[in-house]
Amino acid sequence: MASAPRPERVPRLLAGCLPPPPPPPTVGLLSMEQEETYLELYLDQCAAQDDLAPPRSPLFNPVVPYGMYILNASNPDTAFNSNPEVKETSGDFSSVDLSFLPDEVTQENKDQPVISSRHETEENSESQSPQSRLPLPSEQDIGLGLNSSSLSNSHSQLHPGDTDSVQPSPEKPNSDSLSLASITPMTPMTPVSECCGIVPQLQNIVSTVNLACKLDLKKIALHAKNAEYNPKRFAAVIMRIREPRTTALIFSSGKMVCTGAKSEEQSRLAARKYARVVQKLGFPARFLDFKIQNMVGSCDVRFPIRLEGLVLTHQQFSSYEPELFPGLIYRMVKPRIVLLIFVSGKVVLTGAKERSEIYEAFENIYPILKGFKKA
């Protein structure tokens, strides 16, 4: 299962600390070992910050992740910006040869039945708001995270954070604060939530990519499986694939929107698959400017929340119209995330461009929600 690591997953700062990865001819996912290394490094810094930060009163927002998230925020931009040229050249290769795909496919197979059954239970448990079709997580969500260690390694390759998040255990407490600034993983796989063991799970990722060639939608619709095209209704082909379970909107300009993936990797993988399909149909498709536009996460704080109190004290951020929508809409300024907070304790976070924003937003809101816990 060892595949060559992708260039954009290794931040330049980190490269100094780790053995430099071999330049990849194909784009692939990080191998298990390397992801674990990143994970440990991240956890070490968090543990170090744990020691440094004084015990926090529940009224204040958590301070710890800020520095790291700010660093993260700046890094991905720089790292990603350097990517297009790297991606272009390697993109050409990879769009021709996705030979690693079959491996991924069999692993996804094992995941899908679990994930799709979770979807069903989520939909069944939505009795309160029949009109809103939000995929509110059920208890199974957290359970899924806890049980993922029992699933194959493949699952943990995609969601390494889930197994470790509940018990973050710093294994090497000897890392010092100097390493904090220098070691910054691109996307922290596990945020250390000091106040609770709850980590938001990603539910939906919307991404866009430019295939950089004009497309004949009719031809695509005729020849591709699972493709819908109704030019009178909408000027794009709607294509779906089963692994990862996603939907793509493909426009004649060559731009494509991919929705429904549960992680950044899956979204990228799915987008590549769609690009491959288009390519197989004879178009010179490339894979330019893959960008994640929106990420949606959700979690459950496990206690009922008194929304009337929250809307009164956080008036400038929240709006709560229960006759319109059963949840309170909280517009967090930093990070710029919209949270939907429900009486049951379920929280949906949306508007993120990066995973860290979701984690940070949840860290910010959790102490506030605890203050309005309905006994």
Next chain:
Amino acid sequence: MNNTAASPMSTATSSSGRNTGKSISFATELQSMMYSLGDARRPLHETAVLVEDVVHTQLINLLQQAAEVSQLRGARVITPEDLLFLMRKDKKKLRRLLKYMFIRDYKSKIVKGIDEDDLLEDKLSGSNNTNKRQKIAQDFLNSIDQTGELLAMFEDDEVDEVKQERMERAERQTRIMDSAQYAEFCESRQLSFSKKASKFRDWLDCSSMEIKPNVVAMEILAYLAYETVAQLVDLALLVRQDMVTKAGDPFSHAISATFIQYHNSAESTAACGVEAHSDAIQPCHIREAIRRYSHKIGPLSPFTNAYRRNGMAFLAC
């Protein structure tokens, strides 16, 4: 106006549609709504019936006036612009309505981004759905605004006092509840006329009207109906508070003369006070609230707006 003890509302002009409206009753929903707006745990059925009556009459009148406006324009449906036009005189209520429309737009934008199926549906149904209500409102107010004060409302960030008071009341109410009661309270809060759109339409007897309201106009009507109920509860709570004779209140002997007429002469004011202590809002509170609201007092009363020609002022606009 009327000074009989009987309900003035039943003798008010009511369209023939009212007979069919009798078979459709929102009384139970209204009881829930009133609880969520500040009434007791179990509002009285008579009060709910009275409130239903009031809201129904007001909405029918509003619809008739909106139909007239729409006819003036030569349109074939009642659009939200007609309703906005009727509300142009009362800035605060208009602002509240605009805020409601914007929140509706915002909520559909957010929910769309969460569920991929919603996103697809939205794309399929045409790309101009974002902020459609806001656009409608903005375009219309732009066209009728002479002095610029209507458009200034879009930037206005003043605190809506009525809404603030309602929020505080709800917060006080919920603070003492346990989680089971609170869950029930939240369910009642989620009730609205827009959730029961078809029943609402039938209740207003829209099918027999020549000019019917379109979808967004129906949304606004449902909102106005809810707003009317909310206003009634607000006012009734104020009236009830007034009725309680407080020790040391210098004006306790000067309870409004007309108020006493709603009770049998055998009842003393002390008994009124006792009655007022019971938890739920009584029909007499509602009647008194409406009486005070539409009472033609003050030097400008002959020149108050023409919406009162039916003898009842609109609570919602």
